[in-house]
Structures are given as structure tokens and as C-alpha cells.
Amino acid sequence: MWQTTKFHARRIVDSLDMPLLIIAALLMTYATVVLISATNDMPRRLNAHFVNLLVAxxxxxxxAQISPQRFxxxxxxxxLLGVMLLIGVAVAGDVSKGARRWLNLGIVRIQPSEMMKIAVPLMLAWYFHKHETLVRVRDFFVAVVILGIPVGxxxxxxxxxxxxxxxxxxMYVIxxxxxxxxxxxxxVLAACIGIGALATNGHQWCEDGVKWPGFKEYQKHRVCMLLDPSTDPRGKGFHTIQASIAVGSGGVMGKGWMNGTQTHLEFLPERHTDFIYAVLAxxxxxxxxxxxxxxxxxLIVRGMMIAMSAANFFSRLMAGAITLIFFTYALVNIGMVSGILPVVGVPLPFFSYGGTALVTLCTALGMLMSINSHRTLVQK
Amino acid sequence: MRPAEFKNPEQELTRFRRRLLVALSFVLVCFSLLLARLVWLQVIQHDYFQTRAENNRISLVPVVPNRGLIVDRNGMVLARNYSAYTLEITPSRIKHLDEVISQLAQIIDIQPKDRKRFHKLLDESKNFESLPIRTRLSDAEVARFVAQRYRFPGVDIRARLFRQYPEGDLASHVLGYMGRINDRDLDSIVDAEQEENYQGTEHIGKSGLEQKYEFELHGKTGYDQVEVDSSGRAVRSLARTGAVPGNNLSLTLDSKLQRIVEQAFGDRRGALVALDPTTGGVLALVSKPTFDPNLFVDGIDATNWDALNNSADHPLLNRAIYSVYPPGSTFKPFMALGALTTGRRTAAQSIADLGFFDFGGHRFRDDKKGGHGMVDMHASIVVSCDTYYYRLANDWGIEGIAEFMGQFGFGALTDIDLEGESRGILPSPAWKKKRFKRPEQQKWYAGETISVGIGQGYNSYTIMQLANATAILANNGVVYRPHLVQSIANSKGVIRNVENKPIRHIKLRESDLAVIRRAMVDVTVNGTAALAFKGAEYETAGKTGTAQLFSLKGAEYKEANVHERLRDHALFVAFAPADKPRIALAVLVENGGFGSQSAAPIARQVLDYYLLGKMPQGAAAEVQDVADN
Incomplete structure (x- = not known):
């Protein structure tokens, strides 16, 4: 009995990747320090954060114990479940803050889009793995369809x-x-030209009454606000302006823990969620x-090392994509807070308060660890 | 690499690794861009954002100074301040105003009239102001709101100072009232270069002394440097510059006297001005009906406003300095004095009064049928003989009359320290030319001079002017500026007296003045005011008058036949004691009929109190019904 328990403990420890674990622990500690400051006036959020950490x-x-084969x-x-739930949301979802994102299943309200962050790369990696021996142009078109449906x-x-x-x-998987x-x-070139054109002609395009095909009014607004936040300092531009003030006034050394005036005098909106980077800065x-x-x-370098030494095509694709997702989260969030990207609801990995996001991130970490610990098993 | 090929696993792995490395360099580029942006914000632009953050954080909150007090000559407080909690809403921060007010009404008593008043304020206000929805909150209400404050962003409790008039409607036309600063007030603040000092001030004097002495009473605004959060709530105080309270005004007014007069008027409309002839200080300034200036303090509600504004009695009208009336027979002593001074008449010259004076085919009637018989100057004043003055005016001529009367301040601003004084009309050919447009209207007709002689015609003056002229007469031609404020004391107790020197001397002979004084004393002994002054322990020089409103075209005036509002105004001017006057006054009772009936008894009460300290016995009405002309 003792032997088996010890054996199990040993197996669990072996399955965890130490470098990754240390980096994640450092990030979570750092995040908790910042969150204590950001949630200074909402102690219940901080307690919930510790529970979230434990669960995640x-x-x-x-x-980390599950083999890539099972993934x-x-x-x-x-x-398929994800897509069906998304269709369910589109047909019968709950509307909150102008968006239909939630599906009420009677007992719980779930946000199916969250699980697609893992399910979509998983599906694509599986698809490419299936056709590993002969990847044809046609397969990329299938991949685009697989990706396009949930994204749309x-x-x-x-x-x-x-x-x-x-x-x-x-896209990373593809x-x-x-x-x-x-x-x-x-x-990539087209995207660069598009962004460049927007930056130079934004003023005309952002005038009232100009419709952008494929964009909602509020999305247009967010992009425009980024180009010139001062046009609406009391409204939507307020977030961007106040975040920039918080970041800029922090300087090189910062104002010190718990001493951020923008944070503690409530000038920073969403300071414990999307804009937590501003608190840190x-x-x-x-x-x-x-x-x-x-x-x-x-974290990214370690993730890529795992991807490079992964056992098979699926694991490689999955590990690479997961790693790059971490990067995307960080880039979009910090870019948004520092005012070079539009305000879109992307959390800062490990920092932004919220259980769902933390669980998603830790699932991804667990998958990386699983891929790492199974790199030799399959090859043998 | 063509995709439709069997793959070499080794080659495949190399390509994957190459792609990962490309991705890694992409990550590096992106992170470098982020880093560059952060360096831009936190190093290069740091000072700018530092300032922005400080501006966010630190707010200069004006500390509104205590407004100066207004006290009467005996130190009785007529206007003071009290502190009260108000519930205030900043409309610009609230989307659904009515919804929020309804929610507030569940925890704090908000009446429909509070809502109405709030909406009235809202219509008049600029957008970012915070406006009171309720004033004078009880401690329990304050506690209830504070507990639920989180539910109401944009709603706050403030401690504010309010003006209070402890004597209610006493001397309301003197004190004036306060109101919220509007655009016009703002212009006057800008003109006085006081914008900075009025940061945070919400109320301003709208009339009376509150308006005239606004910048004395206001004081100097202090500043609190506070740390505020994003909703503008103060978190802690960083530094403070204290406010300097406004200056206190001491008046020449005697509020007891003022009250006696206001009570003596009862429900009647009219005005009284009593002056100290030796200084020009105003002892009483009454306009009836009065109003309660306390109603305006936290924004007058619609019901009260309508009542004040649409009343036929026009209580907001200052009848003492704004309304003008013909002086009627009270003009006669001045005419007589002018006749003596200019040598037109001697005191002994008599006329035979047949009860009328014919001029240019028009018959000017005396109010006594058949006339007064032989009338000299003394008698002309005592019995108030019109025919005597028809003739005098005709002989003297309008130019001469206007020149002489002008010296007594008729037709000119008295320069009393109140806003809204009327100039009145001192008729003259020059005045008529200016007043009318068509040439035939501009011409002065000799016939018009005749009714000027008895204080009718174009003559119209304020009661203030009449009282001032009476004071000049009482003071043997020495002219003072009438004034309400005697001294101004600053917060350190340094008192500044209002300058009080004669502004001019009218050249008059003592012997001529004596004739007039004797005749006016006789008015209160044997003449038209004898009844009202029966048993007086001092000598009063007086003159009754009636200001005609309604021309009867030769028909006899019978009071009972004429609608109340069309009856003549009763007038009385007086000074006493006659040999060494300490008080001079003019009083008018609107639609009061003859001066002896309603105006003189009020004057009697004033003099009894002021000279003897005697409080009136019962109401003025008692004296009223005895009198007959």
C-alpha cells in the first residue's frame, strides 16, 4: 500500500516539467502580489483567486497525467460539442453587455467560446496528424473550414x-x-498594409456615419479610439487614457507596491481583470x-523546447500552438493596455482575475507537461 | 517543398524546428516592440504622465467663505448663515435621472415640490454643477443615505451654508434675497474680476443689500488641496488655505421701527421711508406687501414663485425706491418755499379762492367746493388750497419750478445703496422734449404747468425721493446721501464707517424756512393732519397729500363709488421735532384715499416710537376711521 502510494507520487512528480513548473509558480506568485494591490478594496475577489489557483x-x-494519445x-x-454549443448560444444564448456569449444550461451558465481556445488547435492538430504522411494543399482548405466555423x-x-x-x-497549428x-x-503583407492604411487614414474612416463592412459599431469605435483616445475622453477612450497614465506615471522603478494612485483612487477601469498590467506597470x-x-x-522558450522534442506530429503541433497562445495572450493584452492595440477582451495570462481563464491556461500547461513526459514513451 | 509527397520524418522535424525558430524570432520582435512602447511611456513620456496622474489625483476644492452678517443699528441680526446637509445630484454623471430620484425617494423623503424645484434648477444650470434635490436633511436621513451611497454614483451629501433671515419678511426689500448664480450674475462677477473668488460659490445676492454689497459680504474663497478618487470623492486632505469670511454690514435701519411700520400698514399696499435728516441714514424703508426672503434660499419652488410673481399686489416690487407716484399736495410746501426764495410771493400775500382757477378755457378746480376764501401762504399749506398753487405755478413758470425742485433731488437718483432705484419725473420742457417723439407732443403747454403746482401732472417721484426732499427741508437745505449701511466690519473686527458728509447746501433763507415750518406744524395742529396728531407730545411739521389715479372729469369724488384699486393714493410727509428734526419721513398708502385718513396715522406711530419710544396701541385701523378731510 505504502509502496503503491509512493510509486504514484513518484509518477506524478515525474510527469511534471520542473522548468515549466518553476516559471509558472513564479508567474502565479508575481500575479498574486499584483492582484493583492488591484483587489485592495475587494477582499472577496482575492480569496476567490486563491481558490482559483488551487483548482487550476x-x-x-x-x-499532465493524461497521455497525448488520449488528447x-x-x-x-x-x-463537435463546442461547435454545437456555439450554435446553441447563437440561437438561444443569454445576452449580457450587448453580446450573446453565455449558454444557460439550467444549472450552470457556460461560455462555450472559452473551451474552443483548446478544442480548435486540438482538432486541427488531430486532423494534420491523421494526414501526416501526405499533407496536401486540400488539407489546408479543410483546416481553414475547421477553423473558420467556430471563429465566425x-x-x-x-x-x-x-x-x-x-x-x-x-493559425499557429496550420x-x-x-x-x-x-x-x-x-x-501577412496584406495585414500590414491594412493596419498601415488605418493608421494614416483613420481620421476620415472614423468619422460618424462611416460604416465598416463586417464590423459592429462598437468594434469600429474601439479601433478608432485607439487611433485617437482623446476624441472621447469621458467615454470609451477613458480606459485607454487612464491606462496610459498609469503605465507612464509608473516610470522606471514604479510607485511601489500598493502605492499606485491610478489604481487605488479607482481611475483605472477593470484594474483586476483586463487592465491589470497597468497596475503592475x-x-x-x-x-x-x-x-x-x-x-x-x-515560458515560451521552454514550451518550444518541449515542442521540438515532442514524440509525434500531433504533440509537436499541439505543444507549439499552445506555447504561441501564451505569447498571443501576453502580446494582445499588454499591447492593449499600453495603447498600441485596440481594446479587446483578452486577459493577461496568470494575472487577470478569473477562474475560467486560469483553468484554461493551466490545462494548456498540463498538456505541455504531458507531451514532455511522453516524448520517449511512444518513440520506444 | 511540394506538399503532395511522402515525407521524410527527419526532414519533417527539421522543417518544424525551423518554423518554430521563425515563430520565436517573431515573438522576440513583438516583445521588443512592446518593450519599446513601454520605454516610450515610462521613460520618455514619464514626466507628462506623472503630471497627468497628479492632476487626476489632486483636486483643488474651493472652501466657500462664511457670508457676512447684516445687523441693524442696534446690532440685531437680520441676515445670517446656517449650515445644513443637502442631498445633491450631478446630472452629467447620471443617465436616467428620474429613475435615480425615484430610488432616492425610497430612502429619503422627496416631495413632488422638491422634484419640481430640482427640474427648475436643472433647466437653469450648467451641466457639470451638482444640484440639490433635498436640503436640510435630518441626521437620520444622512445616515440612511451614507449607508446606501454605493448605489448612487453621482449623488452626494454636502454640508453647505445657507442664508437665513431670522426676522422672516421683515425689511425684505432692504435685505433682498439670494439665488443661484445665473449667466447674468456671472457677467457681473467677471466684470468685477472675481471669477476665481467665486469658484465653489453657488448663491449670489439678487436684490437689495445682498446684491448691492455682494462683494463685501461674500468674503475670500479658500482652497483645500485634496486627494480625490475617480468619482471625485475626497480621500484625504493634503493642504489648506483658509477662507476669509465676508464683511459684516451694520445698518442705520432700526428694525423695531421697521416692524412697527410694517404692522401699521396691515394688509394695505404702500411704502414708507424714514431718514435721519442730520446724516441721511435710513431709519426705516418699507414696501408693502413684503415677502419672505427665506423662500429663495434653497431655490424657490414653483408654487411660491407663482404666488409672488403673479399676485396683483406685486410683493417683489420695491414700492419705496422703484415705484413712482405723483406727490400730490405734499409738493406744496416745496412750491411755497420756492416762491419765497425766488421772491415770487411773500408770506403775507393772499389770494381770494373761489374754488377754481381758469386758464386757457379750462377750469382747474379746488377740491373744496366754493373755495377757501382769502388764503395766504400759511393757510394755503394748512388747508391745502389748490387754487393758491395753480396761480403760483402759472406765475412762476415751469423752468423756474424745475430748477428749484431739482435742488431737492426731485427727478434725480438719491444714490441710496440699493439697486433698482427709479429716477422719477421732474417735469420740464427739456424733459418733455427728450421724453416724446412727435413734435406736437414735445412742446410744453403753459396749461401743463398749472397742475404741476399741486404735485400732479407729469410729476412722479419715488417715496425715497419724497422722504429725501423732506429731510433736506427739515435740515435747512443741507443735503446728505441717503444710505442704509452705516459701517462695514471685516473679519478681524476692523470697522470702516461709510463716509457721511453733506453733499451740497441749498441756498435758503432761515426766515423763509421758518414760514414753511410754522405752516407745516399748523397742519398737524389745526390742519388736515390735526386728528392724527391729536395729543402729540412733540411738534411735528407735516403735510398730507393725495395722488389722483382716476380723473373724474369734474364730477365729485366719492370714495365709496370708486373701485378700491382706483382710489387715490394717500400721502404724508413729516419731520419732527419741528425745531430740531431728528427724523423725516414720507409715507404712501396705495388707494388709501386722503392722506390724513391712512398715511398720517402711520407717521404718528413712527414718530411716537422714534421720539418717545412709545409702542403703538393696537392696530392702525383704530385711528383710521376717525379721520375726515
């Missing part, structure tokens, strides 16, 4: 932030699966920001 860590350890077998059902449904809710994350996750550069380069300055970027970079 457990999820990570559990997921693969979840791919199709998870994807999420964007329609509308939830631009999640749609971007899911799209990015899928890219890593070997999509021809001939296709990638033109798309105000109180810990540029130095604190650099430390955070280094931690993320370490």
Missing part, C-alpha cells in the same frame, strides 16, 4: 477578443503544419514589466 493547479496536475481521442468530440460563430456573438485568440491558435510561405507572406515600473516579459519569454 489541480487541473494542471491531472491533465487526440478527445479532439473530435470536444470540437464567436466573432458574431460578438466577442472579438476570444475570436482573435481562437483564430491565432488555429503554420506549424507547414503551410506554404507563398500563402503566408501575401496574407504603475507600481513596479518598467523594471517590473521587463521581469514579466522575461518570465513569459522563458
Amino acid at each position: 493547479s489541480t487541473v494542471m496536475i491531472v491533465v 487526440m481521442s478527445f479532439a473530435v468530440p470536444a470540437y 460563430l464567436i466573432a458574431k456573438q460578438p466577442d472579438l477578443g476570444t475570436a482573435i485568440l481562437v483564430l491565432a491558435a488555429g 503554420y506549424l503544419a507547414g503551410l506554404s510561405w507563398k500563402l503566408i507572406v501575401p496574407v 504603475e507600481e513596479f515600473g518598467l523594471l517590473g514589466g521587463v521581469v514579466l516579459l522575461l518570465l513569459y519569454f522563458a
Whole structure:
């Protein structure tokens, strides 16, 4: 009995990747320090955060025990279930803050778009793995369809932030699966030209009454606000302006923990969720920001190392995509808080308060660890 | 690499790793861009954002000074301040105003009239102001709201100072009232270069002394440097510059006298001004009906406003300095004095009064049928003979009359320290030319001079002017500026007296003045005011008058036949003691009939109190019904 318990403990510890674990622990500690300051006037949020950490860590350890083979077998059902739930949301979802994102299942209200952040890359990685031996051009078109359906449904809710994350996750898989550069380069170029044009002609395009095809009015507003936040300082531009003030006034060394005036005098909106980076930057300055970027970079490097040594095509694709999702979260969030990207609802990984996001992130970490610990088993 | 090929696993792995490395460099580029942005914000632009953050955080909150007090000559407080909690809403921060008010009404008593008043304020206000929905909250209400404050962003409790007039409607036309600052007030604040000092001030004097002495009473605004949160709530105080309270005004007014007069008027409309002839200080300034200036303090509600504004009695009208009336027979002593001074008449010259004076085919009647018989100057004043003055005016001519009367301040501003004084009309050819447009109207007709002689015609003056002229007469031609404020004391107790020197001397002969004084004393002994002054322990020089409103075209005036509002105004001017006057007054009772009936008894009460300290016995009405002309 003792022997078996010891054996199990040993197996669990072996399954965890130490470098990844240390980086994640550092990030979570750092995040908790910042959250204590950000939730200074809402102690219940802080308690909930500790519960979230506990739950998410457990999820990570559990997921780390599951073999990549099992992940693969979840791919199709998870994807199909997700798409069905998304259709359910579109037909009968609850509307909150102008968006139809929630599905009320009687007992719980769930947000199906969240699970698609994992289910979509899983599905794509499975698909490419199936056709590993002979990946044809046709397969990329199928992949685009697999990716397009959920992204379209999420964007329609509308939830631009999640749609971007899911799209990015899928695109990483497609890219890593070997999509021809001939296709990638033109798309990237077009995107660059589009953004450049927006930056130069934004003023005319942002005038009232100008309709942007495919965009909701509030999405247009967010993009326009980014171009010139001062046009609406009391309304939507308020977030961006106040966040920039928080970040800028933090300086190199920051104002010190719990001393951020923007944070504690409630000038920062959403300071414990989407805009938590502003709290960090105000109180810990540029130095604190650099430390955070280094931690993320370490996480990404470790993730890529795992991907490179992964056992099979599926694991490689999955590990690479997951790693790059961490990067995307961080980039979009910090870009948004520092005012170079539009305000879309993307959390800062490990920092933004919220159980769902934390569980998703830890699931991804667990999958990375599982892929790492199974790198030799399958090859043998 | 063509995709439709069997893959070499080794080659495949290399390509995957290459792609990952490309992705990693992309990550590096993106993180470098982020870093560059952060350096821009936190290093290069740091000072700018530092300032912005400080501006966010620190707010200068004006500390409104205590408004100066107004006290009467005996130190009795007529206007003071009290502090009260108000529930205030900042409309710009609230979307559904009515909904929020309804929610507030569940925890705090909000009446429909409070809502009405709030909406009235809302219509008049600028957008970012915070406006009171309820004033004078009880402690329990304050506690209830504070407990639920989180539910009401944009709603707050403030401690504010309010003006209070402890004597209610006493001397309301003197004190004036306060109201919220409107655009016009703002202009006057800007003109006085006081904008900075009025940061945070919400109320301003709208009339009376409150308006005239606004910048004395206001004081100097202090500043509290406070740390505020995003909703503008003060978190803690950082530094403070104290406010300097406004200056206190001491008046020449005797509020007891004022009250006696206001009570003596009863429900009647009219005005009284009593002056100290040796200084020009106003002892009483009454306009009836009065109003309660306390109603205006926290924004007058619609019902009260309508009542004040649409009343036929026009209580807001200052009848003492704004309304003008013909002086009627009270003009006669001045005419007589002018006749003596200019040598037109001697005191002994008599006329035979047949009861009329014919001029240019028009018959000017005396109010006594058949006339007064032989009338000299003394008698002309004592019995108030019109025919005597018809003739005098005709002989003297309008130019001469206007020149002489002008010296007594008729037709000119008395420069009393109140806003809204009327100039009145001192008729003259020059005045008529200016007043009318068509040439035939501009011409002065000799016939018009005749009724000027008895204080009718174009003559119209304020009661203030009449009282001032009487005071000049009482003071043998020495002219003072009538004034209400005697001294101004600052918060350190330094008292500044209002300058009080004669502004001019009218050249008059003592012997001529004596004739007039004797005749006016006789008015109160044997003449038209004898009844009202029966048994007086001092000598009063007086003159009754009636100001005609309604021309009867030769028909006899019978009071009972004429609608109340069309009856003549009763007038009385007096000074006493006659040999060494300490008080001079003019009083008018609107539609009061003859001066002896209603105006003189009020004057008697004033003099009894002021000279003897005697309080009136019962109401003025008692004296009223005895009198007959």
C-alpha cells in the first residue's frame, strides 16, 4: 500500500516539467502580489483567486497525467460539442453587455467560446496528424473550414477578443503544419498594409456615419479610439487614457507596491481583470514589466523546447500552438493596455482575475507537461 | 517543398524546428516592440504622465467663505448663515435621472415640490454643477443615505451654508434675497474680476443689500488641496488655505421701527421711508406687501414663485425706491418755499379762492367746493388750497419750478445703496422734449404747468425721493446721501464707517424756512393732519397729500363709488421735532384715499416710537376711521 502510494507520487512528480513548473509558480506568485494591490478594496475577489489557483493547479496536475494519445481521442468530440454549443448560444444564448456569449444550461451558465481556445488547435492538430504522411494543399482548405466555423460563430456573438485568440491558435497549428510561405507572406503583407492604411487614414474612416463592412459599431469605435483616445475622453477612450497614465506615471522603478494612485483612487477601469498590467506597470515600473516579459519569454522558450522534442506530429503541433497562445495572450493584452492595440477582451495570462481563464491556461500547461513526459514513451 | 509527397520524418522535424525558430524570432520582435512602447511611456513620456496622474489625483476644492452678517443699528441680526446637509445630484454623471430620484425617494423623503424645484434648477444650470434635490436633511436621513451611497454614483451629501433671515419678511426689500448664480450674475462677477473668488460659490445676492454689497459680504474663497478618487470623492486632505469670511454690514435701519411700520400698514399696499435728516441714514424703508426672503434660499419652488410673481399686489416690487407716484399736495410746501426764495410771493400775500382757477378755457378746480376764501401762504399749506398753487405755478413758470425742485433731488437718483432705484419725473420742457417723439407732443403747454403746482401732472417721484426732499427741508437745505449701511466690519473686527458728509447746501433763507415750518406744524395742529396728531407730545411739521389715479372729469369724488384699486393714493410727509428734526419721513398708502385718513396715522406711530419710544396701541385701523378731510 505504502509502496503503491509512493510509486504514484513518484509518477506524478515525474510527469511534471520542473522548468515549466518553476516559471509558472513564479508567474502565479508575481500575479498574486499584483492582484493583492488591484483587489485592495475587494477582499472577496482575492480569496476567490486563491481558490482559483488551487483548482487550476489541480487541473494542471491531472491533465499532465493524461497521455497525448488520449488528447487526440478527445479532439473530435470536444470540437463537435463546442461547435454545437456555439450554435446553441447563437440561437438561444443569454445576452449580457450587448453580446450573446453565455449558454444557460439550467444549472450552470457556460461560455462555450472559452473551451474552443483548446478544442480548435486540438482538432486541427488531430486532423494534420491523421494526414501526416501526405499533407496536401486540400488539407489546408479543410483546416481553414475547421477553423473558420467556430471563429465566425464567436466573432458574431460578438466577442472579438476570444475570436482573435481562437483564430491565432488555429493559425499557429496550420503554420506549424507547414503551410506554404507563398500563402503566408501575401496574407501577412496584406495585414500590414491594412493596419498601415488605418493608421494614416483613420481620421476620415472614423468619422460618424462611416460604416465598416463586417464590423459592429462598437468594434469600429474601439479601433478608432485607439487611433485617437482623446476624441472621447469621458467615454470609451477613458480606459485607454487612464491606462496610459498609469503605465507612464509608473516610470522606471514604479510607485511601489500598493502605492499606485491610478489604481487605488479607482481611475483605472477593470484594474483586476483586463487592465491589470497597468497596475503592475504603475507600481513596479518598467523594471517590473521587463521581469514579466522575461518570465513569459522563458515560458515560451521552454514550451518550444518541449515542442521540438515532442514524440509525434500531433504533440509537436499541439505543444507549439499552445506555447504561441501564451505569447498571443501576453502580446494582445499588454499591447492593449499600453495603447498600441485596440481594446479587446483578452486577459493577461496568470494575472487577470478569473477562474475560467486560469483553468484554461493551466490545462494548456498540463498538456505541455504531458507531451514532455511522453516524448520517449511512444518513440520506444 | 511540394506538399503532395511522402515525407521524410527527419526532414519533417527539421522543417518544424525551423518554423518554430521563425515563430520565436517573431515573438522576440513583438516583445521588443512592446518593450519599446513601454520605454516610450515610462521613460520618455514619464514626466507628462506623472503630471497627468497628479492632476487626476489632486483636486483643488474651493472652501466657500462664511457670508457676512447684516445687523441693524442696534446690532440685531437680520441676515445670517446656517449650515445644513443637502442631498445633491450631478446630472452629467447620471443617465436616467428620474429613475435615480425615484430610488432616492425610497430612502429619503422627496416631495413632488422638491422634484419640481430640482427640474427648475436643472433647466437653469450648467451641466457639470451638482444640484440639490433635498436640503436640510435630518441626521437620520444622512445616515440612511451614507449607508446606501454605493448605489448612487453621482449623488452626494454636502454640508453647505445657507442664508437665513431670522426676522422672516421683515425689511425684505432692504435685505433682498439670494439665488443661484445665473449667466447674468456671472457677467457681473467677471466684470468685477472675481471669477476665481467665486469658484465653489453657488448663491449670489439678487436684490437689495445682498446684491448691492455682494462683494463685501461674500468674503475670500479658500482652497483645500485634496486627494480625490475617480468619482471625485475626497480621500484625504493634503493642504489648506483658509477662507476669509465676508464683511459684516451694520445698518442705520432700526428694525423695531421697521416692524412697527410694517404692522401699521396691515394688509394695505404702500411704502414708507424714514431718514435721519442730520446724516441721511435710513431709519426705516418699507414696501408693502413684503415677502419672505427665506423662500429663495434653497431655490424657490414653483408654487411660491407663482404666488409672488403673479399676485396683483406685486410683493417683489420695491414700492419705496422703484415705484413712482405723483406727490400730490405734499409738493406744496416745496412750491411755497420756492416762491419765497425766488421772491415770487411773500408770506403775507393772499389770494381770494373761489374754488377754481381758469386758464386757457379750462377750469382747474379746488377740491373744496366754493373755495377757501382769502388764503395766504400759511393757510394755503394748512388747508391745502389748490387754487393758491395753480396761480403760483402759472406765475412762476415751469423752468423756474424745475430748477428749484431739482435742488431737492426731485427727478434725480438719491444714490441710496440699493439697486433698482427709479429716477422719477421732474417735469420740464427739456424733459418733455427728450421724453416724446412727435413734435406736437414735445412742446410744453403753459396749461401743463398749472397742475404741476399741486404735485400732479407729469410729476412722479419715488417715496425715497419724497422722504429725501423732506429731510433736506427739515435740515435747512443741507443735503446728505441717503444710505442704509452705516459701517462695514471685516473679519478681524476692523470697522470702516461709510463716509457721511453733506453733499451740497441749498441756498435758503432761515426766515423763509421758518414760514414753511410754522405752516407745516399748523397742519398737524389745526390742519388736515390735526386728528392724527391729536395729543402729540412733540411738534411735528407735516403735510398730507393725495395722488389722483382716476380723473373724474369734474364730477365729485366719492370714495365709496370708486373701485378700491382706483382710489387715490394717500400721502404724508413729516419731520419732527419741528425745531430740531431728528427724523423725516414720507409715507404712501396705495388707494388709501386722503392722506390724513391712512398715511398720517402711520407717521404718528413712527414718530411716537422714534421720539418717545412709545409702542403703538393696537392696530392702525383704530385711528383710521376717525379721520375726515
